[in-house]
Amino acid sequence: MAWVFCSAYQLAMESDIQEGIAMLPQVEFLGKRVSRLIIGDNPVNGHSYIPELISKDDMLDYYTEATVHAAMDEGLRLGYNTWLPLACDFMLRALRHYRNCGKELEIIFQPYPALDFAVNLRQMLELKPLGIYHQGTTTDGLMEQGKAQVIKDRIKMVKDSGVHIGLGTHVPETILQAEEEEWGCDFYVGCLHNTRKRGDGQLSSFITGKPKHMKFYAEDRPLMLSAMRQVSKPCIAFKVLAGGQLFYHHRAEETPAIVEEAFREAFSQLKAGDIAAVGCFQRDKNQLAENAAALTRALTAMGKA
Numbered sequence: 622m623a624w625v626f627c628s629a630y631q632l633a634m635e636s637d638i639q640e641g642i643a644m645l646p647q648v649e650f651l652g653k654r655v656s657r658l659i660i661g662d663n664p665v666n667g668h669s670y671i672p673e674l675i676s677k678d679d680m681l682d683y684y685t686e687a688t689v690h691a692a693m694d695e696g697l698r699l700g701y702n703t704w705l706p707l708a709c710d711f712m713l714r715a716l717r718h719y720r721n722c723g724k725e726l727e728i729i730f731q732p733y734p735a736l737d738f739a740v741n742l743r744q745m746l747e748l749k750p751l752g753i754y755h756q757g758t759t760t761d762g763l764m765e766q767g768k769a770q771v772i773k774d775r776i777k778m779v780k781d782s783g784v785h786i787g788l789g790t791h792v793p794e795t796i797l798q799a800e801e802e803e804w805g806c807d808f809y810v811g812c813l814h815n816t817r818k819r820g821d822g823q824l825s826s827f828i829t830g831k832p833k834h835m836k837f838y839a840e841d842r843p844l845m846l847s848a849m850r851q852v853s854k855p856c857i858a859f860k861v862l863a864g865g866q867l868f869y870h871h872r873a874e875e876t877p878a879i880v881e882e883a884f885r886e887a888f889s890q891l892k893a894g895d896i897a898a899v900g901c902f903q904r905d906k907n908q909l910a911e912n913a914a915a916l917t918r919a920l921t922a923m924g925k926a
Contacts, residue, residue, distance in 0.1 A: 644913045645700030646926060648894050650855055651752050651785045651808060653727060657888070658916050659703040660696050660909070661859060661900040665689055666707055670835065670864025675902060683904040686715045692903050693719055693726060699913045703727040705810075705857070705898045708736075708745045716748055729857070731756045731789060731810075738775055746782055753779050754787030754810045754857075761791055761817050776805050787857070791816045793848035800852045810857045810898075811849050813842045813887070837863040846890040858897040861887050877915060884919040 647654040663669075665684045667677040689712075693704070706712040708730045716728060728750040732741045745753055755775055763771050772788070779786040788799050789810035796809045814837035837860065849856040862868075867879055887897055901908040920926040 644917050646917075646920065647700075647702070648896065650894060650896055651729075653751055655703050655727060655751075655896060656701050657896050657920070658701065658884075658912065659705055659729070659857070659896055659898045660692070660701050661898040662704065662706045662712060663864070663900045664902040665692075665712065665900075666709060670837070670866060671869075674865070679904070680902060683902070686711075686718065688903065689715045690719055692901060692909065693724065695903070695907065695909050696901075697724070697726065699909055701909065701913070703729060703751070705729050705731065705859075707731055707733055708741055709733045713744055713748070720748065727751045729754065729787070732759075734759050739778065742779060742782065746784065750784060752785035752787055752808060754789045754808070757789035757791055757810065757812055760789055760795065764790075764792070764795055765817070773804050780805055780807075792818075793845045796848045796852060796856075800854065806854060808855045808857065809849065809852060810859065811845045812860045813845050813858055814838065814860050814863060815841045815844070837866050842886070843890070846887065849895060850890060850892060856891065856895045858887055858891060858895065859899075861897050861899055864900075877911070880912060880915040881919045884916045885923065888916075888920060888925065889923060 645656045645658055647656050649655075664680045667681040667684075669675050669677055669680055696702075696704075702725070704716075704726060706716065706728060716726075719726060728748055729752040730745045730748075730750045731754055732738060732745070734756055742753070755772055760772055763769065776786050776788070785807040786805065787808040787810050788796065788804065788806045789812075790796060791812040792815055793811065796811060799806055799809070814835075816835050816837075818841070819838075846858070849858065862880065862883055867883060868876055871879060884897075891897070899912055901912070903909065917926060
């Protein structure tokens with residue numbers, strides 16, 4: 622999301638930003654060295670959780686293939702070596718063209734719910750991803766319909782392809798159930814905000830095409846973090862910044878501390894090999910650099926850098 626930073630903070634951060642790739646530490650994740658913070662792409666696809674501040678149209682108008690590639694280049698410069706993209710046609714083509722330029726970028730895909738799963742899997746496999754995870758809203762909807770077997774069949778389909786398979790969800794209990802029942806997941810992708818618990822369980826706007834404005838609640842965060850600590854498999858936490866909602870009703874100069882504290886909260890509870898994903902909207906600010914600097918400060922303060 623595009624939050625505004627005070628000029629004093631911009632000046633204070635310049636030395637951090639110049640650190641470049643050294644800013645982000647890496648961990649072993651699915652057999653590769655992966656940055657502890659990776660890049661989600663909700664903003665790339667116009668998926669805004671603060672639409673009264675930044676709309677779907679703002680995001681879609683800004684993110685052309687050229688600006689996506691520019692964000693990928695900047696991410697690599699800062700040490701982000703992995704994206705968590707939606708496997709829609711736009712991102713499949715953008716990633717293909719980026720790879721054709723010889724750029725080294727790891728991909729952990731979430732399938733595009735509007736497409737047939739088997740067809741979309743074939744498209745994702747062409748790009749040789751590090752992993753694929755079952756998209757969270759789709760997981761939650763199938764679970765609510767009593768169709769867990771559909772999820773298990775898809776997990777097997779991806780596993781049989783030879784790619785690491787993950788399970789995404791907004792519901793902590795689903796991670797614990799999948800692990801206890803041995804669904805065959807290699808990793809889990811958990812939202813720190815349970816959008817299903819309060820009747821917000823809707824079809825993804827990727828399917829409906831209609832914007833929706835969910836409210837995220839802080840009390841959900843420790844529940845998902847606890848679930849991810851309870852499983853031995855590596856995990857990816859997302860919505861760490863609540864899609865930008867953490868910054869509501871705060872002054873611009875408060876924003877850096879809020880970002881750092883959110884990372885401190887998450888990484889103090891994640892396992893040593895777990896990572897987090899945060900989307901970026903690069904139009905107004907270099908959020909990639911600012912988030913990398915905030916995470917570095919948080920990990921350093923905790924002695925985990």
